[in-house]
């Protein structure tokens with residue numbers, strides 16, 4: 001068998017996700033208002049990563065958003081809130097992946113950072129401390145530095161090993 005065909009066969013078995021893995025995937029943000037208003041300073045984070053109470057609090061405090069003024073007009077604010085509540089970890093459209101990510105966030109807590117939720121911290125515990133401060137990463141919130149396809153909802157990255 002020619003080498004190229006053997007390689008193709010190998011790739012197709014490795015790359016094709018199983019249906020179960022597909023379910024676990026976080027869908028990309030589809031709302032144009034959210035992509036525009038919440039994707040200008042950083043990538044538009046998928047609502048699935050935080051519970052409704054977090055998004056409610058975050059949208060209520062946009063005027064002082066991590067030191068920035070990210071406030072919105074009433075129409076945009078309502079649209080952004082609606083999308084985040086629907087697709088939140090515990091939202092009606094959150095899906096399977098969302099329930100996984102929302103797990104273990106204490107009921108009384110409404111973290112504003114995905115990067116401070118228990119599942120995120122656990123998922124990233126193998127990342128060396130100095131990596132977060134490195135020039136290409138700078139911040140834990142800079143998902144795209146390590147997950148090149150984060151905006152598509154693809155976080156299971158093949159290239160982490162080459163990162164350092």
Ligand code: HEC
Pocket residue numbers: 037038039040041042045058062065066068069070080112113114115116139140141142
């Ligand atoms: C004016 C710029 C700006 C806009 C617009 C903006 N953000 Fe942010 N956001 C920031 C900054 C700055 C941070 C802190 C980033 C860091 O720690 O590296 C942040 C952090 C966040 C975090 C926490 C990330 C983490 O650490 O897990 C979330 C969630 C978030 N923003 C959601 C939103 C949403 C939703 C919108 C749209 C309503 C939005 N942002 C619009 C500037 C902005």
Ligand code: HEC
Pocket residue numbers: 049114115123124127131132137139140141142143144145146147155156157158160
């Ligand atoms: C310094 C690099 C780095 C940054 C920045 C980073 N991650 Fe990760 N992430 C990793 C590594 C390493 C893993 C574990 C290895 C793996 O599963 O690919 C991981 C795993 C994950 C997983 C689990 C993937 C799976 O296989 O199920 C998710 C989801 C995830 N990260 C989301 C995020 C989000 C959201 C952000 C930004 C708020 C972020 N990460 C920022 C390096 C990073």
